[in-house]
Amino acid sequence: METKVNEIAISYSGSLKANLLPKITCSQSAADLAYSQWNKDTIELHETFKIMLLNNANKVKGIYETSNGGITGTLVDVRILFAVLLKSLTTAVILVHYAK
Known part of the structure; x- marks a missing residue:
């Protein structure tokens, strides 16, 4: 009997050219960009946890909402977090959490 397994394909698709991506130069620029992308x-x-995905030049490839919780907390599944990081070929990440 032949053993069979599922094949897993991983892909990432970015529509913006690297020279058009915003660059993170300091913690303030990261905070300003994260806040500008938040639903005011x-x-x-409620509490929300996002990750800011950066390339090797500290340019933001995207922001991904990892978890959206309740009034007093939110849970982050690290398996999902790492899956997004690996699929997007991210070389640096900024964790973003807002709680009132």
Whole structure:
């Protein structure tokens, strides 16, 4: 009997050219960019955890919302977090969490 397993394919698709991506130069620029991408209508309603994905030149490839919780907490599944990091070929990550 032949053993069979599933084949797993991983892909990442970015639509912006690297020279158009915003660059993180300091913690303030990261905070400003993260805040600008947050939904201001719900920012104080519940806790949210996001990751900012960067390339080797500290340019932001994207921001991914990893977890959206309740009033007092949110749970982050590290398996999902690492899956996103690996699929996007990210070389640096900034963890972003907002709680009121």
